[in-house]
Amino acid sequence: MIVVRNLHKKFGNLEVLKGINCHVKEKEVVCIIGPSGSGKSTFLRCLNRLEEPTSGEIIIDNIPVTGDKANVNLIRQEVGMVFQRFNLFPHLTALENIMLAPMKVRKKSRKEAKEIAEELLAKIGLTDKKDAYPEQLSGGQQQRVAIARALAMKPKVMLFDEPTSSLDPEVVGEVLNVMKTLAKEGMTMIVVTHEMGFAREVGDRVIFMDDGCFLEEGTPDEIFNNPKYERTRAFLSKIL
Amino acid sequence: MRWDFIIEIFPKLLRASVLTLELTIAGISIGIVIGLIASLMRISGIKLFSVIAKIYVDFFRGTPLLVQIAIIHYALPVIFDYVPVAIVSGVIALGINSGAYVAEIFRAGIQSIDKGQMEAARSLGMTWGQAMRYIILPQAFKVSIPPLGNEFIALLKDSSLVSIIAVEELMTTGRLIMGKTPLVAEIWFSVAMLYLVMTSTIAVLVNYVERRLQIGDSSQKSA
Numbered sequence: 347m348i349v350v351r352n353l354h355k356k357f358g359n360l361e362v363l364k365g366i367n368c369h370v371k372e373k374e375v376v377c378i379i380g381p382s383g384s385g386k387s388t389f390l391r392c393l394n395r396l397e398e399p400t401s402g403e404i405i406i407d408n409i410p411v412t413g414d415k416a417n418v419n420l421i422r423q424e425v426g427m428v429f430q431r432f433n434l435f436p437h438l439t440a441l442e443n444i445m446l447a448p449m450k451v452r453k454k455s456r457k458e459a460k461e462i463a464e465e466l467l468a469k470i471g472l473t474d475k476k477d478a479y480p481e482q483l484s485g486g487q488q489q490r491v492a493i494a495r496a497l498a499m500k501p502k503v504m505l506f507d508e509p510t511s512s513l514d515p516e517v518v519g520e521v522l523n524v525m526k527t528l529a530k531e532g533m534t535m536i537v538v539t540h541e542m543g544f545a546r547e548v549g550d551r552v553i554f555m556d557d558g559c560f561l562e563e564g565t566p567d568e569i570f571n572n573p574k575y576e577r578t579r580a581f582l583s584k585i586l
Numbered sequence: 587m588r589w590d591f592i593i594e595i596f597p598k599l600l601r602a603s604v605l606t607l608e609l610t611i612a613g614i615s616i617g618i619v620i621g622l623i624a625s626l627m628r629i630s631g632i633k634l635f636s637v638i639a640k641i642y643v644d645f646f647r648g649t650p651l652l653v654q655i656a657i658i659h660y661a662l663p664v665i666f667d668y669v670p671v672a673i674v675s676g677v678i679a680l681g682i683n684s685g686a687y688v689a690e691i692f693r694a695g696i697q698s699i700d701k702g703q704m705e706a707a708r709s710l711g712m713t714w715g716q717a718m719r720y721i722i723l724p725q726a727f728k729v730s731i732p733p734l735g736n737e738f739i740a741l742l743k744d745s746s747l748v749s750i751i752a753v754e755e756l757m758t759t760g761r762l763i764m765g766k767t768p769l770v771a772e773i774w775f776s777v778a779m780l781y782l783v784m785t786s787t788i789a790v791l792v793n794y795v796e797r798r799l800q801i802g803d804s805s806q807k808s809a
């Protein structure tokens with residue numbers, strides 16, 4: 347589903363991604379962990395070209411993401427992204443947040459878009475909040491709406507960049523539950539997260555990223571219980 | 587104070603005030619269109635566009651409006667050989683001049699919007715133009731309303747400068763009446779009061795619009 351070959355990213359002289367190779371199969375859930383500044387966000391943002399890769403190749407669902415011929419807007423329709431800080435559109439209601447892209451990008455009618463949005467709101471348990479503006483929602487509710495907004499485009503892949511790390515502890519669960527449901531329904535997902543419980547329960551694979559490289563990868567059990575590298579062990583001992 | 591004289595000239599001054607208001611509204615409308623285009627060119631990331639927009643903004647903010655009016659009404663007709671119409675020159679001068687200020691207002695407004703908004707919009711597959719139109723500009727426009735109100739008021743006052751090309755707005759009308767009577771104080775206090783009434787009314791209106799737009803959602807930030 348996702349193929350990444352020798353991906354490099356530099357910001358000026360700072361090399362943030364140092365030759366990443368990665369395959370993600372359809373329906374696979376991959377969790378990425380690693381210290382701050384190791385390049386996790388940059389890696390995700392390269393996958394939908396929010397960052398321009400310096401070199402390397404990315405192919406998602408047989409569509410080339412890199413290269414001059416790549417149709418960036420087409421790729422982004424297939425790749426949903428959820429941000430740490432939600433980034434809901436504050437001037438639109440929850441329902442409108444979800445409806446906008448299907449209408450403007452997928453050219454759905456207002457009626458179709460509304461049906462999609464209402465179905466998703468029911469799925470995330472926020473039907474009663476459909477007319478609320480983002481500022482009237484709690485952090486957990488906002489993040490669930492943000493997930494629904496990405497899903498409304500019917501993406502083939504979902505990217506999550508620390509979706510729960512700006513949330514109060516008591517609402518983290520409600521967001522993780524939505525993500526778990528999604529994983530069980532067979533969505534292909536790459537999740538940057540430090541929620542070990544989530545990684546263990548639904549992660550097929552955990553990647554430890556350090557200093558711009560994928561240092562170690564394996565099943566959640568292998569990484570959390572039997573890390574091969576000292577760096578991985580040191581990192582895990584800090585966050586567990 | 588000769589109140590009877592004030593009452594006598596009042597209808598004339600009132601009619602002139604209407605023209606002042608019309609000039610200003612026409613000017614700010616042109617200014618908003620030009621300003622929007624210039625601000626988008628400025629932030630487009632396309633070098634040529636942003637340089638053109640910057641030169642435009644710098645020129646019209648860096649030279650006196652009075653000189654700009656003279657250029658448009660006297661200099662350009664000589665160069666391009668046409669007969670200028672004072673009121674048209676006046677509106678164009680006010681429009682182009684306020685466009686430069688409005689461009690900076692919109693640019694500041696657009697840049698005040700969290701960049702996560704653009705990223706979220708783009709990540710959903712929207713083009714830059716769609717993201718601007720549906721996400722960034724509606725929010726930026728809201729932030730821009732108070733400074734736009736100030737610009738409207740400033741332009742209304744500056745519209746008095748078109749009196750040098752003899753557009754018969756409030757200022758010119760005051761001067762014309764002055765030529766026929768020794769009652770100078772009555773004229774200019776009346777003119778000042780009329781300007782004040784117009785600017786205060788605009789201030790109240792802008793305030794009202796601003797408060798209306800805050801109902802339902804007042805935040806500019808996304809988290």
Ligand SMILES: Nc1ncnc2c1ncn2[C@@H]1O[C@H](COP(=O)(O)OP(=O)(O)OP(=O)(O)O)[C@@H](O)[C@H]1O
Nearest residue numbers: 357360362380381382383384385386387388389508
């Ligand atoms: N636009 C940018 N310009 C310059 N440097 C950047 C930019 N974005 C990220 N960086 C740098 O790239 C490095 C990796 O950043 P990145 O955000 O990918 O790390 P991360 O693993 O997501 O960290 P965190 O856990 O804190 O989110 C950091 O050193 C950061 O300062």
Ligand SMILES: [Mg+2]
Nearest residue numbers: 386387388507
């Ligand atoms: Mg990050």
